[in-house]
Amino acid sequence: ADYSWTLQTGYAAGDEQHQSYVALAEKIEAMSGGRLEIDVSPGGTFVPAFEVIDAVNDGILDAGGGDGDYLVGRHPAGSLFASSPGFGMDSITLMSWMRYGGGDELFDEYVSEVIGFSDVQVFAMSPALAQPFGWFEEPIESVADIEGIKFRTPGLPVDVMEEMGAAVVTVPGSEVVPALERGVIESAEYFSPKADLTLGLSDIRKIYMMPSYLQIGLVLNVYVNEAKWQELPEDLKAIVEHAIMAESADFYWRYLRDNAEALAYMEEEQGVTVVRTPDDVMRAQLDAWEVVLNRHAEEDEFFAGVLESQRAYADQAVGLKARITPPLNIALEKYREE
Amino acid sequence: MTDPQRPQYQDELIGDFGTPITGDPALPVPLRRVVAAIDRGSELIGYAVSVCILFLTAVIIFEVISRGVFGAPTMWAYDLSYMLYGTIFMLGAAVTLRFGGHIRTDIFFAKFPPRTQAAIDIAFYLLLFIPGMWLFLVVGYDKALHAFVTGERSGLSPWRPLLWPYRAVIPLTSLLLIVQAVSEILKRVSVFYGSGQHGHE
Amino acid sequence: MDMNEILGFLLLLALLTGIFIGFPIAFTLICLTVIFGYIGLGDLVFNLMVFQAWGVMREETLAAVPLFVFMGYVLEQAGMMERLFKGFQYILARVNGALYLGVLFTSTLFATATGIIGASVTLIGMLAGPVMRESKYDPALSAGAITAGGTLGILIPPSVLLVVLGPVMGVSIPKLFAATIIPGLLIAGLFTVYVMVRSYVNPAVGPALPKDKHPSDYRAALREFLVGMLPLLALIGASLGSILAGIATPTEGAGMGAAGALILATAYGRLSRFLLKVSLFKSMLVSSMIMFLLMASNMYGAVFNRLGTGPLIAETLVSLNLSPIVMLVALMVIIFLLGWPLEWAPIIFIFLPIFLPVIAASNLDLLWVATLVAVNLQTAFLSPPVAMAAYYLKAVVPDWSLTEIYSGMLQFVALQIVALALVVTFPSLALWLPGVLF
Numbered sequence A: 001a002d003y004s005w006t007l008q009t010g011y012a013a014g015d016e017q018h019q020s021y022v023a024l025a026e027k028i029e030a031m032s033g034g035r036l037e038i039d040v041s042p043g044g045t046f047v048p049a050f051e052v053i054d055a056v057n058d059g060i061l062d063a064g065g066g067d068g069d070y071l072v073g074r075h076p077a078g079s080l081f082a083s084s085p086g087f088g089m090d091s092i093t094l095m096s097w098m099r100y101g102g103g104d105e106l107f108d109e110y111v112s113e114v115i116g117f118s119d120v121q122v123f124a125m126s127p128a129l130a131q132p133f134g135w136f137e138e139p140i141e142s143v144a145d146i147e148g149i150k151f152r153t154p155g156l157p158v159d160v161m162e163e164m165g166a167a168v169v170t171v172p173g174s175e176v177v178p179a180l181e182r183g184v185i186e187s188a189e190y191f192s193p194k195a196d197l198t199l200g201l202s203d204i205r206k207i208y209m210m211p212s213y214l215q216i217g218l219v220l221n222v223y224v225n226e227a228k229w230q231e232l233p234e235d236l237k238a239i240v241e242h243a244i245m246a247e248s249a250d251f252y253w254r255y256l257r258d259n260a261e262a263l264a265y266m267e268e269e270q271g272v273t274v275v276r277t278p279d280d281v282m283r284a285q286l287d288a289w290e291v292v293l294n295r296h297a298e299e300d301e302f303f304a305g306v307l308e309s310q311r312a313y314a315d316q317a318v319g320l321k322a323r324i325t326p327p328l329n330i331a332l333e334k335y336r337e338e
Numbered sequence B: 001m002t003d004p005q006r007p008q009y010q011d012e013l014i015g016d017f018g019t020p021i022t023g024d025p026a027l028p029v030p031l032r033r034v035v036a037a038i039d040r041g042s043e044l045i046g047y048a049v050s051v052c053i054l055f056l057t058a059v060i061i062f063e064v065i066s067r068g069v070f071g072a073p074t075m076w077a078y079d080l081s082y083m084l085y086g087t088i089f090m091l092g093a094a095v096t097l098r099f100g101g102h103i104r105t106d107i108f109f110a111k112f113p114p115r116t117q118a119a120i121d122i123a124f125y126l127l128l129f130i131p132g133m134w135l136f137l138v139v140g141y142d143k144a145l146h147a148f149v150t151g152e153r154s155g156l157s158p159w160r161p162l163l164w165p166y167r168a169v170i171p172l173t174s175l176l177l178i179v180q181a182v183s184e185i186l187k188r189v190s191v192f193y194g195s196g197q198h199g200h201e
Numbered sequence C: 001m002d003m004n005e006i007l008g009f010l011l012l013l014a015l016l017t018g019i020f021i022g023f024p025i026a027f028t029l030i031c032l033t034v035i036f037g038y039i040g041l042g043d044l045v046f047n048l049m050v051f052q053a054w055g056v057m058r059e060e061t062l063a064a065v066p067l068f069v070f071m072g073y074v075l076e077q078a079g080m081m082e083r084l085f086k087g088f089q090y091i092l093a094r095v096n097g098a099l100y101l102g103v104l105f106t107s108t109l110f111a112t113a114t115g116i117i118g119a120s121v122t123l124i125g126m127l128a129g130p131v132m133r134e135s136k137y138d139p140a141l142s143a144g145a146i147t148a149g150g151t152l153g154i155l156i157p158p159s160v161l162l163v164v165l166g167p168v169m170g171v172s173i174p175k176l177f178a179a180t181i182i183p184g185l186l187i188a189g190l191f192t193v194y195v196m197v198r199s200y201v202n203p204a205v206g207p208a209l210p211k212d213k214h215p216s217d218y219r220a221a222l223r224e225f226l227v228g229m230l231p232l233l234a235l236i237g238a239s240l241g242s243i244l245a246g247i248a249t250p251t252e253g254a255g256m257g258a259a260g261a262l263i264l265a266t267a268y269g270r271l272s273r274f275l276l277k278v279s280l281f282k283s284m285l286v287s288s289m290i291m292f293l294l295m296a297s298n299m300y301g302a303v304f305n306r307l308g309t310g311p312l313i314a315e316t317l318v319s320l321n322l323s324p325i326v327m328l329v330a331l332m333v334i335i336f337l338l339g340w341p342l343e344w345a346p347i348i349f350i351f352l353p354i355f356l357p358v359i360a361a362s363n364l365d366l367l368w369v370a371t372l373v374a375v376n377l378q379t380a381f382l383s384p385p386v387a388m389a390a391y392y393l394k395a396v397v398p399d400w401s402l403t404e405i406y407s408g409m410l411q412f413v414a415l416q417i418v419a420l421a422l423v424v425t426f427p428s429l430a431l432w433l434p435g436v437l438f
């Protein structure tokens, strides 16, 4: 290989997010005829998961993988580029906003100026479906049921659940499963049916609630060290950019198959019951999000600017998508009955 | 070997923990004062840091009661727990060095004569320890500065405290270790040029 | 083999030399890592090491270490440790090796509540070490029982090792937890049988209490048990029990143990400013020594990984196209050998992924393989020169030489190889319980 990169993600080896970087590396190697090789390692191999972007900026890692939710400590706007509800924009719509609605420019500004990593090239990749509400002991039937529930979630959703009255317990990643097993926390959310199955959440809890506005999806990021990026010839740069787009589409397609299979397996083999989140609870989630987002927007101009850009884009894009997409439950009811 | 000049506080406070060495009269008085000042400074910082263990206990008890009895977990116990624990072991490293508490393989070392032991240690401190810790200080300072400039906060809990003070613990630890290393070198120089009576206890 | 891969090998050699010459181990690891990393990676190595330090500093679960150590020192300073083990001796006065039983039982209890080996080795070392010495127990076997017993915490769930290993191997964490319970208890059982047989064959390694120290009457023994032992047992039980009952996380359980020790010392009328000062100061020193060592071994592992020496070894082996079962045995041998200079984390992150495609393609049950890997990795804590359990113990029982500690540990490593062979031969040891539970 003419170029070889070390890439570390912020995810566990079995996570779909991590696998997406492995798949990206395969695509790039194939497209470049082996001229650019990327060695992909999971979170913690060289640096802690939360420090990936910092390490890429320093050049310890040639490239990295993570998402904006990992950056909320550095500046809360990170979540707006990852999983926040974005005025109803799902991940694919968010990708559209980033590429064609000014989001990419804002994200570049966020990374290089707001959080001060000027030696990093960033790319958006692999939009995911909405994340389930989570695993519960008893179904949530009304907003009142959330009051006092011991719940575990990361990032800005912590603030949202607190706003809704949950007792959010911060438990380190390595303690989530034992804490659930023993009841230190009552309920938790992780990422997707497949990821939740792999982590073993369906072994511990049987009530799986969805959908949810807590995290309407997720968009991943590829970070590349500026010097490593600049030394690539133009054709390899183009290959990396287009491989990221190809993997984004491929991720979504794979994701649908894998998660559909995972959910079916959990329902049929493991006795998991999927419970639909009541509409009132979802409305309350959006109300709580609004409080949290407005609080940050008032304190921070950049945050407010990103929200404004999203609101304008979502007004048309979500407007189109909501009106043009036939409701899926009508089809589901028809074909499941037959 | 028992050193008659073994400081009293060691018997009282830490018993037979570690293998510190004491200086030899071969060291000129001004330098012996430097050694004494550094050692005393490290001890005082050590006492202050050790009290953090009490705070840590208190924080945890508060959280357990607040969550268990009142169903209301605190926002701050999680962040405070790791911050206090990290501060304890990092800032405690210099005083641990002062008491010879960083463990070594005694299989061969214990059989060397005191002058050889002193020579090995001097080479180690000058060639490896001080340069390594110095670079650690520089990089640690950069990271703390970046956190300060960008207003970085912890993203692990809803409390979101500013992180730069905790990040500053790394360069501070390096600084304390370098200062303590100066005292350790002087003590070993005195042993090396001295009568050979005062080696490791 | 490129320049950096050769550097990795040289780093291993230099490490052995440095550690055996007698530089402080933590700083040998740090400083050699700096030098070799600098040659191979340039000044990036310093950033890499600061990241590792930061990673250890933000690991909330490790806050349990200073708290359990503090609990131990308060109990020791208040003279309550002595009473605990005197009481224990009274009850089992006529049994050879009674203290070994106490150590292994407490270790297993600790292991089911926490996954922090630094905490259990130090606390049990403080509790039992001095009494074992006074009772003329064999130092090597005593040190071996404490270190090996302490490392059970990383095998018996909950355990960080399993939480990291599960996703890498693609097996569910609760299932892996279930799979390691029986092998973990089997190892605890093997340890117990071993020390008891040794004590009966040669009573000198674990002597019973001399006749003149036997309790004069049963009322005295009962009194010692009720007043001297029961409150302490209740304290340890409450601390670990609150974790098991889901009232507290392991760190919180440690905090409750520390607070409970202070309350107990007050109740016995032993709490004084001096006691507090001494306990705090010593706990700080020991915690600092332990965590600095852990941090140093993480730095060393990260740089060793980044130099890329590891994959070379593994890739050579994979390219040999061995049959699945031969590959499994080869994997076990490699992991065992790597466990001497490395800790478990770099082995899981770097070596396992290289072997995994071969193992996965061979239709071996991954849950079973993951259990074997976990049992195998437990030995990494017990194999010098990077043998954390030995150093943790040495910090609290300075009277035992490292040579004695090493020789004791290696006897237990041999027992673990026996256990590993049993789980290889009888996969149901690992697979039966997860099958019943899930």
Ligand code: NA
Pocket (backbone or CB within 6 Å): C110, C111, C112, C113, C114, C115, C116, C152, C153, C154, C155, C156, C157, C158, C159
């Ligand atoms: Na455990």
Ligand code: NA
Pocket (backbone or CB within 6 Å): C339, C340, C341, C342, C343, C379, C380, C381, C382, C383, C384, C385, C386, C387, C388
């Ligand atoms: Na080892």
